[in-house]
Amino acid sequence: MPHAKSQRRLGRDPLLLLRGFKERCAPPASWVQKRLQFQKHARRDTRKSPERWTRRPQPGSPRAASSAARPGARPTTPPDVRMRTSQSAGLKRPRAGGPRRHRPPQLSGSASYLDGAGLSPPQVPPPPADSASGPGRRAWRVFGAWLRAASGPRTSRWKMPGSDLQERGERSDEQVSGAKVIAQALKEQDVRYLFGVVGIPVTEIAVAAQELGLRYIGMRNEQAACYAASTIGYLTGRPGVCLVVSGPGLIHALGGMANANMNCWPLIVIGGSSERSQETMGAFQEFPQVEACRLYSKFSARPSSIEAIPSVIEKAVRSSIYGRPGACYVDIPADFVNLQVNVDSIKYKECCLPPPVSMADTSAVCQAASVIRSARQPLLIVGKGAAYARAEESIRKLVEQCKLPFLPTPMGKGVVPDNHPNCVGAARSRALQHADVIVLFGARLNWILHFGLPPRYQPDVKFIQVDICAEELGNNVKPAVTLLGDINAVTKQLLEQLTKPLWQYPPESKWWKTLREKMKSNEALSQELASKKSLPMNYYTVFYHVQEQLPQDCFVVSEGANTMDIGRTVLQNYLPRHRLDAGTFGTMGVGLGFAIAAALVAKDRNPGQRVICVEGDSAFGFSGMEVETICRYNLPIVILVVNNNGIYQGFDADTWKEMLEFQDATVRAPPMCLLPNSHYEQVMTAFGGKGYFVQTPEELQKSLKQALADTTKPCLINILIEPQSTRKAQDFHWLTRSNM
Numbered sequence: 001m002p003h004a005k006s007q008r009r010l011g012r013d014p015l016l017l018l019r020g021f022k023e024r025c026a027p028p029a030s031w032v033q034k035r036l037q038f039q040k041h042a043r044r045d046t047r048k049s050p051e052r053w054t055r056r057p058q059p060g061s062p063r064a065a066s067s068a069a070r071p072g073a074r075p076t077t078p079p080d081v082r083m084r085t086s087q088s089a090g091l092k093r094p095r096a097g098g099p100r101r102h103r104p105p106q107l108s109g110s111a112s113y114l115d116g117a118g119l120s121p122p123q124v125p126p127p128p129a130d131s132a133s134g135p136g137r138r139a140w141r142v143f144g145a146w147l148r149a150a151s152g153p154r155t156s157r158w159k160m161p162g163s164d165l166q167e168r169g170e171r172s173d174e175q176v177s178g179a180k181v182i183a184q185a186l187k188e189q190d191v192r193y194l195f196g197v198v199g200i201p202v203t204e205i206a207v208a209a210q211e212l213g214l215r216y217i218g219m220r221n222e223q224a225a226c227y228a229a230s231t232i233g234y235l236t237g238r239p240g241v242c243l244v245v246s247g248p249g250l251i252h253a254l255g256g257m258a259n260a261n262m263n264c265w266p267l268i269v270i271g272g273s274s275e276r277s278q279e280t281m282g283a284f285q286e287f288p289q290v291e292a293c294r295l296y297s298k299f300s301a302r303p304s305s306i307e308a309i310p311s312v313i314e315k316a317v318r319s320s321i322y323g324r325p326g327a328c329y330v331d332i333p334a335d336f337v338n339l340q341v342n343v344d345s346i347k348y349k350e351c352c353l354p355p356p357v358s359m360a361d362t363s364a365v366c367q368a369a370s371v372i373r374s375a376r377q378p379l380l381i382v383g384k385g386a387a388y389a390r391a392e393e394s395i396r397k398l399v400e401q402c403k404l405p406f407l408p409t410p411m412g413k414g415v416v417p418d419n420h421p422n423c424v425g426a427a428r429s430r431a432l433q434h435a436d437v438i439v440l441f442g443a444r445l446n447w448i449l450h451f452g453l454p455p456r457y458q459p460d461v462k463f464i465q466v467d468i469c470a471e472e473l474g475n476n477v478k479p480a481v482t483l484l485g486d487i488n489a490v491t492k493q494l495l496e497q498l499t500k501p502l503w504q505y506p507p508e509s510k511w512w513k514t515l516r517e518k519m520k521s522n523e524a525l526s527q528e529l530a531s532k533k534s535l536p537m538n539y540y541t542v543f544y545h546v547q548e549q550l551p552q553d554c555f556v557v558s559e560g561a562n563t564m565d566i567g568r569t570v571l572q573n574y575l576p577r578h579r580l581d582a583g584t585f586g587t588m589g590v591g592l593g594f595a596i597a598a599a600l601v602a603k604d605r606n607p608g609q610r611v612i613c614v615e616g617d618s619a620f621g622f623s624g625m626e627v628e629t630i631c632r633y634n635l636p637i638v639i640l641v642v643n644n645n646g647i648y649q650g651f652d653a654d655t656w657k658e659m660l661e662f663q664d665a666t667v668r669a670p671p672m673c674l675l676p677n678s679h680y681e682q683v684m685t686a687f688g689g690k691g692y693f694v695q696t697p698e699e700l701q702k703s704l705k706q707a708l709a710d711t712t713k714p715c716l717i718n719i720l721i722e723p724q725s726t727r728k729a730q731d732f733h734w735l736t737r738s739n740m
Contacts, residue, residue, distance in 0.1 A: 226256020385442020
């Protein structure tokens with residue numbers, strides 16, 4: 001057996017074991033004599049004329065027969081030719097001839113029994129046939145015993161996949177690229193969807209993600225990709241990823257990051273950037289990306305090494321969903337993407353836990369319940385924060401058990417169904433103006449709720465704010481009570497206080513009577529507008545016919561000016577998180593990105609569920625080319641373009657032609673005008689979907705029925721309406737005032 005130090009040096013590598021025994025396996029003396037004899041003859045042969053090597057025995061000659069009959073005969077190839085052939089094959093030069101002694105199997109420098117190259121484990125060769133005993137025989141026995149001891153049982157060491165030694169041997173030299181590390185880190189954090197526009201240097205990241213089973217959806221614009229990724233975060237509670245290239249690609253995505261941050265939706269943006277060695281040198285698309293993204297995100301960072309990527313991605317995911325959700329940015333230098341590191345150097349982080357659930361202070365909950373009990377004209381406002389918190393069950397129980405009126409914000413619709421008898425959405429202005437106690441469930445006193453200030457509210461109205469974000473409490477007005485915590489958990493706390501003993505607001509109160517009268521009058525006015533038979537149609541006619549056919553479980557995506565505002569009052573929602581619109585930031589162009597994300601979730605969770613995307617013609621223009629994305633992935637989306645030939649309002653074809661008779665459009669055409677009677681449906685048909693152009697209620701009903709029945713192709717219905725159509729008169733301005 002070898003010395004202990006030698007054993008430590010050689011380890012358990014068969015190649016080293018074989019080489020280490022080379023000197024110990026001395027051949028018998030008879031072999032040495034024969035070898036010297038043949039080497040002598042070989043040297044004598046090389047001094048002869050080279051012509052000797054060109055002579056070949058003639059077929060049938062005695063020499064040919066004797067050569068063929070000789071056991072172990074080899075072709076008469078010149079030594080120099082044999083040497084060149086052996087060297088080119090990576091082998092040692094063969095001997096000049098004669099019987100060869102047994103030698104340990106030779107391993108090339110590039111081969112290993114542990115590298116998975118299909119080699120068999122080393123076998124102990126038999127002892128020399130002409131030596132039944134002696135030192136050579138003993139050396140082979142020692143070598144075989146040591147090799148078997150070092151190798152262990154063959155079935156477990158050499159052939160069994162997943163064994164410790166094999167796995168250790170395979171992983172020790174295995175390399176992994178930065179792109180694959182990013183993809184694996186995302187998968188570890190339960191990220192399932194990636195959106196983006198690939199290019200240098202992020203294409204490999206998308207490919208690596210798909211290899212791991214993550215879903216990559218290639219978009220046509222980074223803004224739309226960012227809108228889609230943020231929607232995934234809102235609908236599923238785990239952030240979607242937007243993958244963008246450096247410089248302009250990231251800048252395009254900033255709009256989506258800002259929208260996600262304002263809406264408080266989880267989002268991860270991964271942006272490629274210029275190589276580290278080229279910083280400040282004017283590299284391709286060089287831009288201070290980490291610094292720029294800090295204005296639009298909760299967390300913005302660049303990993304210091306590939307080994308740091310899993311930790312940074314885990315923190316980005318955790319930051320995006322903890323506290324008030326929002327956007328996070330991770331910057332990846334171009335040289336990281338294809339840089340190879342040892343796989344053992346990467347330590348992936350465990351998936352971060354769901355956000356911790358916090359509850360409001362018990363004394364504050366008791367105080368809030370006391371204020372609600374004393375209210376003469378109470379009102380609950382349900383925001384999209386309640387929808388994101390999955391608080392629909394507890395809020396609905398509070399509404400029904402305490403008989404309280406509620407008003408949903410645009411994306412709070414469906415937390416309690418719009419057709420619930422306690423919904424006062426049709427009397428929105430009256431409810432806000434006369435309520436004396438208002439409870440805000442995940443709704444902020446921003447422009448959507450007119451900042452909580454008079455004249456839209458009573459000067460002495462008492463606000464009870466329920467929010468996950470402490471900084472939001474007391475914004476614009478001083479609340480009577482603040483309840484900081486998870487909206488679902490806090491609602492359950494309130495419900496417990498108001499039901500022990502059970503307290504109910506009187507359904508026959510004067511406040512309820514006032515609200516119901518206003519709801520009835522507003523609904524009658526809307527019905528009158530919808531029943532008009534004049535052509536082209538108006539907004540109300542369109543939406544009432546659409547509402548009649550919409551499935552109750554469909555997603556409704558809406559954007560535009562009048563299209564979104566009027567549609568919000570007519571199109572009903574019955575399920576939470578099933579309405580998506582321009583949101584807190586009032587962003588136009590979000591519609592198709594939102595619809596794509598909703599359709600992906602629908603296909604995964606509830607096949608057959610439809611997505612209805614209601615667009616103004618102006619809003620459709622922001623991201624209309626995403627129709628190609630919809631057709632490429634064959635998503636179950638029906639797009640309705642409510643076409644009034646303009647922004648807010650437009651002109652018919654005759655008026656447009658008359659305006660341009662004497663002056664150029666850049667001088668004569670009003671800034672709000674768009675080209676009259678544009679055939680947007682042809683954008684859909686150009687990519688293989690179905691398109692409809694409708695001008696009457698009958699055409700609208702027929703085309704929508706066909707579009708909903710056909711689940712094999714996406715559809716676009718271009719609905720021509722009266723260019724000067726507008727919403728009914730409002731008691732208060734919804735948006736900022738304008739002289740137009």
